Amino acid sequence: MRCRKARLCDAGEIHALMQPHVLQGLLLPRSLSYLCENIRDFTVIEDASGRVVASGALHFFDEDMAELQSLAVLSNCQGVGLGRTLVRALLREARRHRVWKVFSLTHAPDFFLRQGFVLTDIAQLPRKFMRDCITCPKLRHCHQTAVICDVFTARPSRPAQPGQEAEALSRPALASA
Numbered sequence: 388m389r390c391r392k393a394r395l396c397d398a399g400e401i402h403a404l405m406q407p408h409v410l411q412g413l414l415l416p417r418s419l420s421y422l423c424e425n426i427r428d429f430t431v432i433e434d435a436s437g438r439v440v441a442s443g444a445l446h447f448f449d450e451d452m453a454e455l456q457s458l459a460v461l462s463n464c465q466g467v468g469l470g471r472t473l474v475r476a477l478l479r480e481a482r483r484h485r486v487w488k489v490f491s492l493t494h495a496p497d498f499f500l501r502q503g504f505v506l507t508d509i510a511q512l513p514r515k516f517m518r519d520c521i522t523c524p525k526l527r528h529c530h531q532t533a534v535i536c537d538v539f540t541a542r543p544s545r546p547a548q549p550g551q552e553a554e555a556l557s558r559p560a561l562a563s564a
């Protein structure tokens with residue numbers, strides 16, 4: 388298995404991978420054109436034959452906050468750590484960009500709690516609410532839970548193996564002037 392940034396040619400496979408979860412109401416639908424336009428947000432895991440078996444996106448939200456979106460693992464590859472690997476890769480990416488907070492709206496909050504996220508309330512994310520939720524057809528019957536993680540202090544419930552998490556978790560020094 389190899390975890391890497393997505394390429395434009397992965398968009399079709401990511402779309403197909405997400406589709407069963409979209410039909411179950413677990414993920415928001417994303418059109419193929421949306422995926423092409425936003426492919427640089429995505430990280431994928433491919434198996435030995437190069438097939439994309441998991442994908443997820445880090446979508447920058449404002450100067451220091453990003454949203455983890457569209458996390459999907461192929462049904463018959465779930466439960467072997469691919470979701471955890473993706474979240475760690477996306478949090479590493481957030482750290483590289485000096486993003487301080489990563490949030491997600493999810494039907495699987497317990498999974499995120501195991502990765503170092505904590506529960507929050509959409510009221511704590513007013514810009515997300517005003518930008519996306521307010522126009523969402525599911526606004527009145529949304530069953531998603533908001534979770535958030537402080538990128539530089541979050542500790543997953545199962546720590547990475549030595550060498551797995553190369554980057555230091557310390558906060559970057561604030562630029563002085």
Ligand SMILES: CC(C)(COP(=O)(O)OP(=O)(O)OC[C@H]1O[C@@H](n2cnc3c(N)ncnc32)[C@H](O)[C@@H]1OP(=O)(O)O)[C@@H](O)C(=O)NCCC(=O)NCCS
Pocket residue numbers: 408413414456457458459460461464465466467468469470471472491492493494495496497498501544545
């Ligand atoms: C949720 C999902 C991404 C998890 O991926 P996965 O590869 O199966 O998860 P992992 O094997 O990496 O599991 C990591 C840990 O989380 C736990 N876990 C996995 N899915 C879980 C869930 N739905 N609820 C609670 N815990 C979960 C695992 O037991 C494991 O625990 P451990 O640390 O004790 O070993 C995957 O099941 C999926 O694609 N679901 C459908 C789409 C979806 O709901 N996406 C999330 C919303 S954005």
